[in-house]
Amino acid sequence: MADLAEVKSLIEQALPGSQVTVTDLTGGGDHLAVVVEAPQFAGKGLVDQHQMIYAALKHKMLPVSREIHALQIRTSVLSR
Amino acid sequence: MTLTEEQMLATIKDVIEKNTIAVFMKGTPAQPKCGFSAAVVDIFKAMNVPFVGVDAIEDPRFRHVLSAHTQWPTLPQVFVSGKLIGGCDIVREMKASGELDRLVAEAVK
Numbered sequence: 001m002a003d004l005a006e007v008k009s010l011i012e013q014a015l016p017g018s019q020v021t022v023t024d025l026t027g028g029g030d031h032l033a034v035v036v037e038a039p040q041f042a043g044k045g046l047v048d049q050h051q052m053i054y055a056a057l058k059h060k061m062l063p064v065s066r067e068i069h070a071l072q073i074r075t076s077v078l079s080r
Numbered sequence: 081m082t083l084t085e086e087q088m089l090a091t092i093k094d095v096i097e098k099n100t101i102a103v104f105m106k107g108t109p110a111q112p113k114c115g116f117s118a119a120v121v122d123i124f125k126a127m128n129v130p131f132v133g134v135d136a137i138e139d140p141r142f143r144h145v146l147s148a149h150t151q152w153p154t155l156p157q158v159f160v161s162g163k164l165i166g167g168c169d170i171v172r173e174m175k176a177s178g179e180l181d182r183l184v185a186e187a188v189k
Contacts, residue, residue, distance in 0.1 A: 046165075046166055046173065047164055047165065047166050047170065050152075050166060050167070050169070050170065051152065054151075054152065054154075058153070061153040062147065062153050063144045063148070070116070070154065071154060072169055073169050074169065
């Protein structure tokens with residue numbers, strides 16, 4: 001299971017200036033939902049936006065780790 | 081028959097290249113083994129478009145080879161015209177906005 005505060009901080013570090021909300025969907029700590037508003041998303045497609053989040057969390061997900069099994073992502077552009 | 085990882089990668093590339101819509105998923109379209117995979121299958125079934133669903137968890141090495149190739153850690157993974165369009169969240173979002181219908185209409189033309 002993953003530490004929600006750590007997940008939030010990993011995304012914030014990867015995307016400075018972003019607003020991140022992390023929710024545990026099941027109470028088990030491994031099915032998470034993140035809502036991320038970030039200025040870095042401007043001009044990027046959804047695949048790129050999600051890949052930026054996956055990159056920030058790569059040490060917590062397969063194939064590296066099984067800490068996070070499922071990650072629901074919602075992204076939007078945050079204007080600076 | 082057990083495939084080598086090189087053969088798996090070749091299979092993955094082949095599936096992506098040869099099918100207008102390809103879904104790498106947990107389970108099969110007839111028997112999805114995960115709610116997110118089932119949701120994507122339901123969307124394409126409801127759109128009444130041909131798609132291919134490939135079980136990526138039958139051999140645990142397969143999803144690792146897939147994710148290493150696509151730089152996408154989760155399943156399902158949806159490809160339209162050879163391009164990764166995303167997983168369940170993105171496909172749902174694109175369906176809701178009408179973008180998926182436009183993309184698929186263009187792809188199956």
